[in-house]
Amino acid sequence: MENQAAWIISCKLQDSGYLINGNMGVPNDPANRDCADVLQWIAEGNTPAPEFTDAEIAANTQAETNATSQAYLDSTDWYVTRHAETAEAVPSDVTTARAAAREAIV
């Protein structure tokens, strides 16, 4: 018989389903044929990998930090522009926070 699960090369757990072969999100619904294949794959003795490895958790956390920090810098650039054009000082708390944001970006 055709092995319906043979196409599964990798399987990761997700919040409400599985990530198959790195690019297919499969809902946890046995009526979905891909989910049925995943359940067969598990029944054959395979185990889905956790959603994220430690390295991926660290990378995702850093990516979120980068994005948040960059967004803060973008949203406060006008202080710097105003200072350049009018000599009005950038508030010290903004200067401190911008420095922290720059430091946080890797």
Place this chain on the structure above:
Amino acid sequence: MSKARNLSLLSTVEAGATTDQTKADLNAIGVSGGRKNLIINGAMQVAQRGTSLTGLHNNTNYLIDRFSFGGATSSVRLTMSQDSDGPAGFANSLKLDCTTADTSIAAGDEHYFQYRVEGQDLQRLKKGTSSAESMTLSFYVKGNAAATYTAEFYDADNNRQNGQTFNVTTSWNRVTLTYAPDTTGAYTDDNTIGVYIVFWINAGSNHTSGTFTSNTWAASVTANRVSSSNTSFFDSTARTLNITGVQLEVGSTATDFEHRSYGEELALCQRYFQKVASGADTAASTLGIGAMYTSAQLHVVIDLAVTMRVKPSVTIASGSGYYIMYRAASSDSHDDYIYDSGSSASNRIELYNNTDIGGSAGHAGMVRCNNTNALITADAEL
């Protein structure tokens, strides 16, 4: 045929006549009963996934919508494509082309293309009741040389089978196979597979060594499923097989093929598979409106073209800058999405990105493909 004759036939129908001959007469005058064909995309018009797949030999592979190639074991290979060859009135066909032959078929080899029907769409056959209907499968086929293959109905709900052989020549010919009614085993009225229509193009002795009884419903026995006269499609790299005009209808008469518009067929196919967005089809194809849930998390909710059979699987192509969000008079490209299947349904899906996007929480914007390789598909095939 005179108008008087036509009116006479219509009167007969009004009186409740339902004989196959009356149906044939009605077909002859163009009154064939809409939606008679249980097969979607029987004219092989719709091919959302592409037009050619190479190196096929195992697993289940879809190319032309609703029709799949499947198989197991062996070193053989074939190419499946949407071909422009067809009988008069058909612009497309499904073509199989052997690219790696094997003249020593192993016992466990099995290769076929097939069509799967939901149980809820088969209720008109009244299977499993004393008034079960016969059904007629018709299709046009053509090969590079004469061949004999097996067309089998496999009842997935009751594990029953009924097969018949058909012949292929080097010209387009219409094959008509009427299958006996089955008073045993009703199809479950649900959205799962009721029947597999299996066109066997290669089978080892595991499937051919028993007693193949043509046009007879019986509990499934693997050794009885395929005729021992079945040609091996893989006996030569010269082998080709084209098929189109697949129709399944109630009764013992094969009426004219029911042509439907491309738009109708596409919509019917989208219940099972749909391209959500494709950068190749439209360079800046829109996904929809997205919103920043946080400064680093974008969510996009997408209405599907039609409600799908079940909550779909979603495949997302990823690559540098494949997608882009325009908001607050600026843009932010990003590489991919994660499918939030828990928040999705059969008519709507939700995607998010929380790895390479930044912005202000609460901002909304247009989300688009930003690369010709960007592609998001939803699959709820049987």
